[in-house]
Amino acid sequence: MTRVRLISMLGSYGVVLALLLLILFGWARYDYFLGFFNITSVLRYNSMFALVALGMCFVIMTGGIDLSVGSTAALGSVVAALASPQGAWIGLGAGVGAGLCVGLVNAVLVTRLKIMPFVATLAMMLAASGTALLLADNQSVSVSYESGFTSIGQDNFLGFPIPAWIAIVAYVIGWIVLNFTSTGRAVLAVGGNEDATRLMGLPADRIKFLVYLVSGGLAGLAGVILASQFGAGQPIEGVGWELFAIAAVVVGGTLLTGGVGSVGATLAGVLLLGILFNVLNFENGKGWISLSAYWQSVIRGLFLLVVVILQAKLSSRGTAAAREH
């Protein structure tokens, strides 16, 4: 019985295990890996991805997908930068608002016009990216430094980067919503069997509407952090973010078909991918081997596969064993 528990736990927490092993590896191999500077810079940078992945996690749990998050973040960063002279809060609001607008369009396309999420959000990925380039006139837009807008991305609060705080708060809220509100359970139900959910009398369309809206808003927020961290709105940033987010969600054990998912494991997935990147940088820094960006991509891809395969193996053995008892 305990053996069964252990195996099934490893299955669902495989990503956490991998994360711990990776951290252990980095700590043993590199000086300063667990140094304050490295930790805070990893967290500061990856908090943007964490926000995007959180939104993606909810969308995927309903059985959908949001390919527009990267462009939405780019658009958010441009809009926030343009609005930043009016004040830090206004810049923040404008960036998030831009993201919500994209999310709203996605939501309407998917739930009202019944366009497949893949197609709808792919179209919005192009549209949002185009809009960002138009608004920015094809170059990066520097933010206003007087308004204090840059504090959002660059300052610390209680010794901890503000973006990391934002991500932590978002994940706590996300975790509570998923596990302790009816909306959260309905998200999983819709992904598990949409027709049944509708017949059960749950507002399936409203739930789907909500997740696309939230995903857009979170991508906009990530854009605000991006602009603030780099001091400029970046119309051409965000390429491939959607893939990073999907990868993090999947590594966290969330089913791409929907219906099963975890907020905590998604966060672990983000950290796993982020820290892997960090480790590769350290490895380059050691100077023994020099990994080009291409090689880094290959290694990250392979690593991802290994984790996903391990996860699948562990969890299927877990359930098979559990069934025998």
Added chain:
Amino acid sequence: MDTGILLSMTGIDKRFAGIPALSAASFAVGRGEVHALIGQNGAGKSTLIKVLTGYHRRDAGEVVFDGRPFEVFSPQHAQASGISTIYQEINLVPYRSVTENICLGREARRYGLLDWKRMHKEAETLLSRFNVRIDVRRPLMEFNTATQQMVAIARAIGFSAKLVIMDEPTSSLDEREVAVLFDVIRQLKQEGVSVVFVSHKLDELYEVCDHVTIMRDGRTVKTAKMTEIDKIGLVSAMLGRAIDRAEGHATAFSERDERKIGKVLLSAKSLAINQSVQDVSFDVRSGEIAGFAGLLGAGRTETARLVFGIDRPRAGTMHFDGQEFTPRKPADAIAAGMGFCTEDRKSEGIVPEMSVAENMMLALMPKLSKSGIIDEKGQREIVERFIKQLGIKCSGPDQKVRELSGGNQQKVLLGRWLAMNPRLLILDEPTRGIDVGAKGEIQALIKSLADQGLAVLMISSELEEVIEGADRVFVLREGISVAEFNRHQATEDALMSAMAHGNAPVAAEAVS
């Protein structure tokens, strides 16, 4: 009825792509009444229900519920207005826990957040009304069809509705569970709740129903007091013609000529996998119909899965056609000449988005493509022959299976395996959800196939079907084959006592 009418539907029309599914149907249910709704497959029962609950929008007609005109456009509204529905195809979320499936939509809260402890407790309490004791934290998909059905019913009851609609709730339950369900229905009735009850098992209706409404071809052709109409009356109203078949047989299996039975085709010795199948031995001869009887959870379906290579046995041996037989996957069993018509058509059999023809040809595909070119015309002929032979009600071979009524989907599945010309056909609840008329035809078809040399392994929860249909009956109990009866020994009493206690003095030694 005149004082307390809860629901009245009049002049309901509903068309799908121009084809009428309901025409001027009317239906009325009194307060605290159990009302049966019956009719052949495709008569429009489920459609009428889905129109009422707002899943389909009606084209014409009026609905009055609880004294007020009733305009709902979503199942959600209907639920909120006091109509709780168990749809024909079990409509739950397999990945989610039992608790969630029962409580979704009316969650218990504490400080604004979900109160899991209370919800688990409530789910357990509701299920205990049905004598179901399971770990409600586990995902629903880990439980068998009958348990899932019970969960669906528990969910519907939990809403404290004014009207509970049950579309064929008993088709996947065994007699013991049906009895429990009927107790609950009687309780509901006492609480003043009305129940609409759809079933193809006509005998059941007399036990709990007060009134019956009969549908035919999208119309409601007759409403009567249950006490004032006999079974022949029900059937002739359903079919639309007078019938005078002698009531000697409950099924359409007639006497068989035992000389047609050949040598042993499949034999299994001491199969075991886990608790569900611990020690099962049986054999089937060509030209023979072997029946598996047993209560739910006796391991009948699980044994069939072992034979068909879906699961692998931990112990035991099988021989097929004299050779040792160890299937690793269903394709092995199919290649050897077996077909398996599963009980759970929705998740294991039917591909809803594909057409009737495509669904029927699915298992045949590997065979056909081996010869290189797919013979379109030959395919068509096979499909059309089975549509006719099985009486599948559809607009043609190209209609999507999703659009067929539940019973007709079942027939498509049966047609798929028959089209393969197998040597051994495993039928798991072959007539579940199939109307009386078609049921007889299917039973007759099974018999005639056996006469032509097909070996049939038939699992059925309907004792009559096993007793009258099977040449030999194996009784399973808690994963062990406890008794074997031949045609003459197999009486209802003998089977029942073997199923319940496992003691069958006559034949116990027949099984090693």
